[in-house]
Amino acid sequence: MIWKFRGDLPIYSQLVEQIQLGIVSGSFQPGERLMSVRDMAAEAGVNPNTMQRALQELEREGMVYSQRTSGRYVTEDIQVIERAKKRFAEEQIRRFLEAMRKLGYQQEEIISMLREGVGEDADS
Amino acid sequence: MPILECRELCKSYGSVRALDNVSLSIEQGRVIGLLGPNGSGKTTLLKLANGLLTPTEGEILIAGEAPGRLSRSIISYLPDHNYLADWMKVRQLMDFFEDFYEDFDRAKAADMLKRLNIDSEMRIREMSKGTREKTQLILVMSRAARLYLLDEPIGGVDPATRDFILDTIIRNYNPEAAVVISTHLIADVEQVLDDVIFINNGKIVLMSSVDNIREEHGMSVDQYFREVFRC
Structure with missing residues (x-):
């Protein structure tokens, strides 16, 4: 996945949008397990707390869910x-x-x- | 308890006030950009935190204590100049770090050096500027410190090296440690920061989070900085 950021919006909201886009366009498949927060942050070149915040927002929206022990997954709800x-x-x-x-x-x-x-x- | 705290901290060199009444606190788990023009007091603040300078007035506390034996064991410091003995080989430097710092993870350093194809038999003086900066950063980041103080870690390196340095900072992120990066190259580091501190003429001008600045002003921290410090 290629990450790109503009200067005039918060980084976290751009992360939310790009991950959503990745999910709706199939870059992330339903039910797919996501990398760890740190690895995703490193891939996007962003602060891990910012990535964490974005993933929590996506969780609230139901786009991803986490399982306590095994990590975070893309929703299976089509x-x-x-x-x-x-x-x-x-x-x-x-x-x-x-x-x-x-x-x-x-x-x-x-x-x-x-x-x-x-x-x-x-x-x- | 904040990992770094300044209370009405002042530092004068003769009649010059390098730091003027600085009060701030930095919590663990944060990556902080200490941003300011040249000569604004960034290096002075980091040197005070390290105990390399003493305050003229006020105080600076590391994990609640004045800089000293405890702070030296929990701070990993990257100065803004080459501080390694240039006749030493990388391998000897690792021996040196291992002797000096209980928290030095040699395997981690060796692994990062290997990924960058830096030969451990190479001497510091035989290295290019970029390789030397990478080596220093690897050594500094291979300690399991509570507070990393990085003075201009990306000054004068090529974009690939800069990316490696930022990637190293992200991958070594530890919720129990804080990282302070001083720089005037804001656009390059902005994305890896939680919070920024703007400093000018020894005074704190602003402390905020990167996303707050972007949200409030509709511009990047870099653009906002240029606006605040327009000459």
Whole structure:
């Protein structure tokens, strides 16, 4: 997994988002055992306490769970993963629409351009 | 009890105030960046913690005691210059550390040296600057100390060496120890820090967590630092 961080957001929230993305995109499989906090922190190049905080947040969200003795695992609940995936998709759409409106496009134009784009994508 | 505590600490060199009324405390389990421009008092503070300097006023406590026999046994210090005898071989240095520090883990040091292909028969003076810095850091981090004081550990090393140094700090993380890293290269270390202390003209300007600064100001600690210290 490749980790990338921007300067204008807390590191922990970016970790949460990137791990969520890893889970919904299948980089982390349902039920997969995660590396130790320290190893994950080393891989991402971040402070172990920050990684710990991110994983606790993901636990609260139900994306991962821990078993006292054997470590942390990705949830096996496909519905939880699907819901998170949908949230990401909605966020992408929101950003896309915002950018298009900034460029001055109206709803109808956006929809027709989107159709065109999807069509081209299917051709290639 | 904080692992490092300063109470109204002042240090003067003649008429120059290197540290001015510094009060702070550092808890175990934290990785702290001591950040400030050149000449702001970072090295003076680390030297006071080590007992290499004595306070002009106020006090500095290591695990509740003034620097002395106890603090020497629990602090692992990386000075900002080469302090190792340059005629010594790596192997001899490991003997030396083993004799001096009960908490020195020779196997750990040997393992890290091996990973970096540093020959234990090599003398310090035969090494490039980067290799010398890596060797020093390996020795310092191979102690099971309670407080690591690293003075400019990434100054003047190439990006690969810098990554190794930061990786070593993360992998050696111990919830019972604290790590203080002094540097002015903030962008490079920001991600491995819990908290930062901004110091300028011997005074503490700010103490906060990295993520708090990012949350409150919507910018990295590096950018925020440039804003605070804009000349």
